[in-house]
Each structure stands twice: as structure tokens, then as C-alpha cells.
Amino acid sequence: MVALGIVFKEEGFTAYFDLGKLLLFIQGPSWKYSWSGSFYREPTLATPEFVNYVLIAGGDESRVAVDGSEKRDCLMWKWASNNPLTVIQMLPVDLHYHAYYCVPRYLPKKEWELAIEGCKMILQQDSWEQLFEALCKPNYDECTIDKTWMHLINNCHKIEYRYLGITVSYFVDWVVGVLEEEEGITSHYIE
Amino acid sequence: MKNIEYIKYLDETMVYRVKSFREIDENTIVIDLAHLTMIYDSDELLEDGYPPREEDGYMRLYRMAPIREICPTMGCSSEEFAARCLEESRELNQPVMVTWRDKENGKGTLDWFCPVATSEGGVFVRDSESRIIDSVKAFALAFNREHRGAWEYLLKNGDWYFYKENSSVRNDLGHQELITKLVAMYSQIGVVAPFLYRKEDGTYTPVVMNKESGKGVLFTSNSYNEIYMDYKEFETNNRMILLNSEGTKQHLVPDIVHEIVGWKAEPNRDYAVDVEVLSTSANKLSTQRTYRLSIRELIEKYGVLDYGELMLEGMSLYTPKEEKPAKISLARIVNEIDKFWTEKIASSCKINEYGDLEFINGAHFAPTLIITLGRVVENKG
Numbered sequence: 310m311v312a313l314g315i316v317f318k319e320e321g322f323t324a325y326f327d328l329g330k331l332l333l334f335i336q337g338p339s340w341k342y343s344w345s346g347s348f349y350r351e352p353t354l355a356t357p358e359f360v361n362y363v364l365i366a367g368g369d370e371s372r373v374a375v376d377g378s379e380k381r382d383c384l385m386w387k388w389a390s391n392n393p394l395t396v397i398q399m400l401p402v403d404l405h406y407h408a409y410y411c412v413p414r415y416l417p418k419k420e421w422e423l424a425i426e427g428c429k430m431i432l433q434q435d436s437w438e439q440l441f442e443a444l445c446k447p448n449y450d451e452c453t454i455d456k457t458w459m460h461l462i463n464n465c466h467k468i469e470y471r472y473l474g475i476t477v478s479y480f481v482d483w484v485v486g487v488l489e490e491e492e493g494i495t496s497h498y499i500e
Numbered sequence: 501m502k503n504i505e506y507i508k509y510l511d512e513t514m515v516y517r518v519k520s521f522r523e524i525d526e527n528t529i530v531i532d533l534a535h536l537t538m539i540y541d542s543d544e545l546l547e548d549g550y551p552p553r554e555e556d557g558y559m560r561l562y563r564m565a566p567i568r569e570i571c572p573t574m575g576c577s578s579e580e581f582a583a584r585c586l587e588e589s590r591e592l593n594q595p596v597m598v599t600w601r602d603k604e605n606g607k608g609t610l611d612w613f614c615p616v617a618t619s620e621g622g623v624f625v626r627d628s629e630s631r632i633i634d635s636v637k638a639f640a641l642a643f644n645r646e647h648r649g650a651w652e653y654l655l656k657n658g659d660w661y662f663y664k665e666n667s668s669v670r671n672d673l674g675h676q677e678l679i680t681k682l683v684a685m686y687s688q689i690g691v692v693a694p695f696l697y698r699k700e701d702g703t704y705t706p707v708v709m710n711k712e713s714g715k716g717v718l719f720t721s722n723s724y725n726e727i728y729m730d731y732k733e734f735e736t737n738n739r740m741i742l743l744n745s746e747g748t749k750q751h752l753v754p755d756i757v758h759e760i761v762g763w764k765a766e767p768n769r770d771y772a773v774d775v776e777v778l779s780t781s782a783n784k785l786s787t788q789r790t791y792r793l794s795i796r797e798l799i800e801k802y803g804v805l806d807y808g809e810l811m812l813e814g815m816s817l818y819t820p821k822e823e824k825p826a827k828i829s830l831a832r833i834v835n836e837i838d839k840f841w842t843e844k845i846a847s848s849c850k851i852n853e854y855g856d857l858e859f860i861n862g863a864h865f866a867p868t869l870i871i872t873l874g875r876v877v878e879n880k881g
Contacts, residue, residue: 437840438842441840441842441845445860449848449860452860452861452862459840459860459861459862460862462840462861463839463840463861463862466840
């Protein structure tokens with residue numbers, strides 16, 4: 310047993326008590342469930358305990374409010390290695406690339422286009438080899454440096470390709486959805 | 501900082517303990533020190549905030565008044581005093597170092613100078629730079645070869661950086677970029693010899709220089725074994741001491757260096773690449789061999805090893821000194837192998853501008869690596 314579930318009498322309130330971390334989560338009606346095993350959407354979880362990567366809809370570079378007052382849409386996940394989230398972290402978009410990488414970074418819509426196009430390509434293929442052919446073939450010579458699809462494939466090819474779909478699809482849906490309303494997305498790295 | 505404060509400063513460091521000291525006069529103090537090393541099998545913390553340590557060596561340190569042409573207290577030139585320190589070092593059978601108050605910027609420093617023997621006696625060289633004198637001699641040998649392969653051997657023995665011209669900004673060139681730059685510099689500087697160059701304050705620093713033009717490279721180093729190179733035009737009327745090549749680590753720049761001249765991929769034979777390597781000796785004689793580099797075999801042999809782990813072991817204090825180079829060398833092989841390979845990638849390669857065999861997944865094999873990992877399948881020499 311890893312957690313105890315609690316249902317309150319008042320409608321819309323639930324909670325669970327994490328027995329491993331001894332933390333009680335009370336989830337009111339405004340709690341934003343991600344319904345994903347990899348991502349979080351609830352802003353109060355934007356602490357290093359739960360997440361490292363935070364994407365926020367829009368160009369406001371202020372930190373996510375963790376007191377329940379945050380209104381902006383967020384997508385967050387904990388740093389991961391050798392699982393599909395690694396692919397998201399390595400997308401050839403300058404998500405957090407900065408000399409002081411903890412500073413917020415706003416990227417306009419056009420900067421996301423290559424990443425989203427590639428993500429859609431990932432979803433259309435069945436293997437890393439097919440992905441290599443689809444993404445790297447047109448510019449073989451340029452595919453040998455960091456921040457390219459070749460760099461991503463070199464680092465992630467040991468991840469089972471069939472497990473990528475759900476994670477990448479969720480990510481793409483969120484980014485595309487946000488960019489319909491906003492001109493860009495701001496990223497934070499917290500630790 | 502007064503002498504007595506400096507004694508306290510030394511005693512509070514983690515790596516030194518003051519055993520005794522005596523003041524020669526108001527300007528100069530001589531301090532006998534023990535060097536301390538951590539006891540690794542203990543995890544307790546002492547009152548001084550450091551882990552338990554034990555003495556593993558002893559040394560003598562002179563702390564003197566601001567440096568001038570003549571060592572003030574000793575009544576002799578700095579060269580003569582260096583010779584006396586060398587003699588004292590031999591008698592005591594332990595290092596003798598010197599530090600000057602004006603080099604401390606108001607704070608204590610462990611940046612000391614040690615005497616280096618020369619044909620005329622001795623000179624003072626910064627301790628970290630005295631440790632790279634052999635590397636500088638080897639650098640001169642490699643530089644005069646004007647051959648990329650010579651650098652390949654030399655440069656892996658340390659972290660080398662090049663300052664951007666006329667600035668103190670360091671240029672983080674990759675290994676191969678640095679090699680290319682230095683080979684190009686040969687045409688600008690020409691044949692060089694290794695020297696100790698006398699700076700204004702009377703201490704010396706290792707350089708390589710063309711004797712006629714005065715053009716060359718000045719070397720500085722720090723305690724992390726990083727070596728910084730700075731292109732300079734030296735004043736040849738300044739005092740220069742030629743470093744003899746005796747004691748040069750010849751193995752750093754071997755007689756035979758290599759150059760790739762061609763390749764032929766064999767995708768049906770388990771990702772094998774036959775690489776023609778032109779072996780060029782210093783006097784330009786050559787033999788030609790073909791080495792078979794089997795990517796499949798390399799993946800099977802090294803693909804299970806972890807690059808990060810090997811690098812960590814290569815740099816860890818716990819790894820025996822003699823095992824470190826092998827660990828780092830293996831890490832470099834794993835780094836090249838641990839990439840995405842397909843039959844198409846294994847058969848799509850080129851010789852890049854640095855002379856390495858490069859595949860489209862970014863893996864690149866220097867000639868040294870190819871003759872180490874491959875097996876000879878043809879010898880036309």
C-alpha cells in the first residue's frame with residue numbers, strides 16, 4: 310500500500326495521504342488533474358519536490374504561484390532519464406538553454422514549430438530507424454551537433470519506441486492547444 | 501597580511517599544518533610545513549570542520565618582502581637565491597618553496613614558486629607551471645612536426661586552452677579545433693624551442709619561441725592541470741633560458757604519427773569499415789596499412805559500458821593513479837560507440853577536416869583510435 314484515499318463529505322473534495330513521503334494532498338474542485346502518468350497540471354505542485362520542468366502558457370515570466378492563486382495553464386514534469394520524458398527534455402528547442410539555466414525563458418510560437426513538427430513525425434513512425442530516415446535524412450551533414458534530431462536519437466534510441474506515443478502525444482496536444490490562444494510559451498527549470 | 505597572520509592562515513587550511521617557523525628578520529619568515537591528506541575510510545568531522553587527515557609529506561616555505569630584482573633579505577639576486585633553495589632542498593630531501601607578499605592581493609595565498617634547476621643555477625617558476633615544463637618541451641616537439649597526428653598524442657595529456665588573441669578571454673576550442681589551429685600557427689611562427697622566459701618581477705614562466713622572430717606561445721597553468729596558451733611576440737632581449745630536451749617525455753610525442761587517407765565501408769559485413777591509414781614518421785617516410793574497424797564488434801564489446809561511470813572512475817580520487825588513463829581512454833571509446841547505429845549510418849562516413857573518420861551520427865574516430873581498435877587487413881608498406 311502506497312497511499313490512502315480520502316473522500317470528504319463536502320462534494321468535490323478528495324484527498325490522498327502518501328505513505329512514502331508522509332504528505333497529505335487535499336484536492337478541491339479546482340485541482341487540475343493531468344490524467345497522465347508523466348505530467349502534472351496542478352500549479353501547487355510546482356516545487357522541486359514534484360517537478361523540475363515547468364511550461365507556462367504565455368509570455369509572463371513570473372514564477373508559478375504555488376498558493377492556489379495561479380491562473381495560467383501549466384504543464385510540468387520531473388526530470389527523467391531513459392524514459393519517454395527524456396525525449397521531451399531533449400527536443401531541439403531551446404527550452405532551458407541559458408548560461409544560468411534556471412532563469413525563465415520565453416519562446417515564441419515559431420520556435421516551437423520545429424519541435425512540434427518533429428513530435429508529430431515521432432508519432433507517425435514505428436521505430437527509431439524510421440524516425441532517423443524521416444528527420445535526419447534531408448540534412449545528414451548538419452545532424453552531428455547538439456540540439457538536433459540526430460542528437461536526440463543518439464541519446465534516446467535505447468528507449469523502447471513503442472512507449473513514446475502516449476507521452477509525446479500528450480505533450481503535443483498541450484503545446485498546440487496553448488499556441489491556439491497564446492503567442493508563445495515560457496519555460497522554467499526549478500531545482 | 502602580516503607574517504604571523506599568514507602562519508594562522510596556513511594552519512587553518514585543510515591541506516597544510518605548520519610544524520615550526522622562525523623569523524629571519526622583519527621581512528622574511530621561514531616556515532616548515534606538513535602536507536596533509538584525507539583519511540578516506542573515516543566519515544567523522546573534526547572540530548576544525550575538516551575530515552581527519554594525516555601527514556604525507558613535508559616542505560619548507562620562505563615568505564618574503566615584495567619581490568624585487570634582488571631578494572631583499574638574502575642579499576642576492578632571485579636566481580642566486582633559487583640556486584640556494586635547490587641546494588637546501590637537496591639537503592633536506594623535501595621541496596623548498598617561496599612566496600612573496602605582493603603576490604597575495606591582501607589575502608593569503610597558496611600560489612607558491614619553486615626553484616627550477618638551470619644550466620646557470622636556478623630560477624623561480626610558479627609551482628603549477630613548473631609541473632608543465634615537460635609538457636611544454638613535448639609541445640615544442642609536436643609543434644615542429646607540423647603534423648596533426650603529433651598533436652593527437654600530446655593534447656590528451658591535460659586540458660589545454662587557447663586565449664583569444666590580445667585578450668584574457670579563453671577560447672574553449674574542441675580538441676580537434678585546437679589541433680587545427682596549432683598546425684595553422686606553425687606557418688605563422690615556424691620552428692620553436694622551449695624556454696623559460698624572465699618576467700618583469702624576476703620569476704620565470706615556460707614558453708616556446710622562434711629564436712629569430714621572437715614569436716611564440718606563453719604557457720600558464722593552475723592546480724587543476726589546465727594549461728592555457730597565449731600567442732605572444734616576446735622581447736628577445738629579455739633573459740631567456742633554453743630548456744634542454746633531456747628528460748622530455750618522448751612518449752608524449754612518438755616518432756610515428758598517423759593520418760587517414762581513405763575508407764571503404766562494408767555494410768554487409770556487420771557494419772565494418774576498412775580504413776586506409778597513412779603512417780607518417782617525423783622524416784615524412786610513410787607506410788600504408790588498411791585497418792578493419794568493425795562497429796558491430798565494438799558495440800558488442802563496449803556498448804554495455806557506461807560512459808559517465810568510466811569518466812567518474814577516471815577522475816575519482818579513489819581510483820589508483822595507474823588505472824586512471826585507461827578508464828578515461830575507455831570512456832572516450834564508449835562515447836563514440838554509444839550512438840545510434842544502422843547499416844546506413846555505418847556505411848555513410850567521411851574523413852572530416854580534422855583528419856578523423858566521421859559518421860553521420862556524429863561518431864568520429866581519430867587515426868589513433870582506429871589503429872587501436874581495428875585489425876590490420878592489408879599492408880602495402
